[in-house]
Amino acid sequence: MRLTRRDALAAAGGSAALLLPTSTAAAPDTPAAYRRELDQQRIADLGDGRFLNPVLSGDRPDPAILKDGQDYYLTFSSFDSYPGLILWHSRDLVNWRPIGPALHRNIGSVWAVSLAKHDGRYFLYIPTKASPNSIWVIHADRIEGPWSEPIDLGLHAHIDPCHVVGEDGSRWLFLSGGDRVRLSADGLSTVGTPEHVYDPWRYPSDWVVEGFSPEGPKIVRHGGYFYLITAVGGTAGPPTGHMVIAARARSIHGPWEDCPANPLVRTRDRSERWWSRGHASLVEGPAGDWWALYHGYEKDYWTLGRQTLLDPVAWTADGWFKMTGGDLSRPLAKPRGGSAVPHGMALSDDFQTLALGTRWSFFRPRPNEADRLSLANRTLTLTASGTAPVDSAPLLLIAGDTGYRFDCDIEIDPGTTAGLILFYDDKLYCGLGFDQQRFVTHQYGQERGRPHNPHGRQMRLRVTNDRHIVTFDTSGDGGRHWTRFDRGMEVSGYHHNVRGGFLMLRPGLYAAGTGTARFRDFRFTAL
Template sequence: MKLNRRETFGLTGSAAALLLPSAAPAAPPPAAAPQWRRGFDNQRIADLGDGRFLNPIMAGDRPDPAILKDGKDYYLTFSSFDSYPGLVIWHSRDLVNWRPIGPALTRNIGSVWAVSLEKHDGRYFLYIPVKANPNTTYVIHADRIEGPWSDPIDLHLPNHIDPCHAVAEDGSRWLFLSGGDRIRLSADGLSTVGKVEHVYDPWHYPEEWDVESFSPEGPKIVRHGGYYYQITAVGGTAGPPTGHMVIAARSRSLHGPWENCPANPIVRTKDQSERWWSRGHASLVEGPAGDWWAVYHGFENGYWTLGRQTLLDPIEWTADGWFRMTGGDLSQPLAKPRGGEAVPHGMALSDPFETLALGTHWSFFRPAPDEASRASAKGGTLTLKARGTAPVDSSPLMLIAGDTAYRMECEIDIDPGTTAGLVLFYDDKLYCGLGFDGARFVTHQYGMDRGRPANPYGRRLTMRITNDRHIVSFHLSGDGGRTWKRFDRGMEVSGYHHNVRGGFLMLRPGLYAAGQGAARFRNFRFTAL
């Protein structure tokens, strides 16, 4: 799978250098890629406004999508890992345009992996696997999708991930789990009955394929045309771009036996020149007009740093009762689902700080139980009490940015003894950014505090970070942004991602306050470039 210059989708500089052999011959530039429409803060949006859309439908780190059709409404949530408040619920009427409702999970119970979002007997359920000590699966429930959601209930399932709720033809409730296993649920869905049982042996790919691991996970169950279909991910979630894939099996009964699809895999990135890598964790959903679609995630070519983004692929049911996905490599616009009404997509990432939108906008990294008490917003000012010594232990406030290039800037003033600034944060071991106290700057790079040059601005300044396709620069202003001076340190961050560090996260823009006292942030402005 040789990668040439035509296959880098317009990457330049250091980003392209990571993908190209040093001796690669010169080649004509690639054809212009289709262009997204632009929404809040110039962020890219999928709906092209002409009856077509261009993936991703949810840009940025939106992995393991769990989707629920509820009448004319669709609800979607994603693995939120170490970010809290987490499990933000999104709403749509057309599967392409989505708006946030709010977070379902506010208490830190561990790193949240692929969940199951369901409605049964008029009640909403979220089954939540977490990586903690020990690993387990929780359930929360609500009578309204907007909440309030219940406190988490531990189901004591230590050796499995990626639950999927399903109801059998006899009315019994089950959780299907990774590895082809399942366990029965009580009638109310809030506890398990009996032991885990093995019910399905997933299809296995040829041994010569480049994958990360077998790892059958992310089962999703849907009933259609007299069959139960079980859609599973194999090949590993990251690793080689060609590893992650979607396979299918079916059965007349939820109790089996399960028959593997003769056309497996249903979806797989076949070559690293494709626009979307590592495509998997698919769910099937009926569209507003009765057509069918698959929702799954993938990495954007060259941008592991953005995490796994949510993709929409049209489904065609075949004469033999199986299905296939018809969107190809998803690099080109597709016809939108028929019917349905569009809601305004996304949200502004710029923040005037009139109120503090925790969950929908900002989230903490691995927060302590009292973390939310550190932050308050009123009258145009976010006040963030200092904690820890640096981004490594200060639980930064972060947001999800879905564009390959963007700029953020903010006015910051600090108390004596406080260090504060802006960061691009993968996790507590891998981040970069710039902070300052009353006397010196502190540069953050590779998850470490690097240089400490003198700070001529004192305890109040305006800071700007630009991430232009992995090339990071900093600018500073002492007069509220009227004039700017470039800070003498640049960075390249294409390696700040899962295949370097692990953890399944993304490089997220954010802000932090460490040391003593507090920092005040005003006029946070985000612009996609």
């Protein structure tokens, strides 16, 4: 079903988010062009002065935001997806457009980063899970790049850096666990070793959480105080675990006092729409009001990963602050002021250009993985690699709808196996592929049934994920007539609490074996 603006506005009193058309163009220039786009995805802006969370759907965890004049820039943990660290731009905190990726070289699984501007230069401090774990920095003179090559800061025992400048001009990274380390004046190396400066507030011992896990520190300076916002309770696990706490100090050197109202955000019951809410950042809105951005899991949809939520903030008479949006299941008034940019990004692709790093990304690519790709005549040619999705570095999208379908024309060489997949990671995925003689069914991260393929080396495949019920259809005449494939699946368990990794179930395509596969007319439609 396709919702009109009127349908969505009527539904906004409940829990449905607005669906608007999005196009096959990578970045339409005007709202009129945007309205002519072909697919539909949910967006937050209801068009009547209100918005409904999430402001960015799908796996957009650990939001790191920078206010730069009247512009806002945002990025997220990108984990094993490369190019990674896509930067997004907004003028009103609700509508966001992608600029492009900042990180191109695979340095490991990218976790919660810090985005900062200092003395006219932009910085990204990047923790990675690798061998060994570390924290890196890249920098650019323009937010659009080019960004520098990564510099290893040699911090192997911490995650979740936050860049902050003290009242004396000193530069610091605050780290997980209540630690910090000083930075050099240019921000490209550390001075000394990490030190412990804060013991985070603890919740009552009988609360149902995943673990203490103090992480995600974010610091903002306001009204004579430095406010330190921390996540505790564990990132996933029980829906009631993750939460937001705060402390403050007059000096960046402490001492830190805990907010008497901690926790400031917490899911209290699994019946709420948003679970495991945490990793908050405070930011001043266009009209001087204040907002918090943090992530959360959508009720019953761990498969979508942690999505970005926007919560209004009120400063209290005693100099503390509170979030006022409640459980975020209802529409809220948009931030005052600011102008809306056209929101989002099309997921359909006619392959006129390759939006690598915005629309598409590789999973855990090797060096020069992009050399496998070429474009000509509205055709994406992908050189085969590996034996199956497990080792073929598939091309993936982030889709934020609870129901959608995607289909594509695929033509293969002899010796090539290609298809469409729903991919969590290299050990947990499902989908349908084919070679010139047989289909191959992917399920539970394994290659299973291989029935006869009646279409040969070219067909159109369609995958439907309707709220975790997955079906496949095939067509030998370009999609005029479809045949239901005799294998359906249920994928509600393809998520972090089963597999780990903090990822999401992502639609995509792959090519394995030898030779090449050619993909044409990729269409994505929200249901």
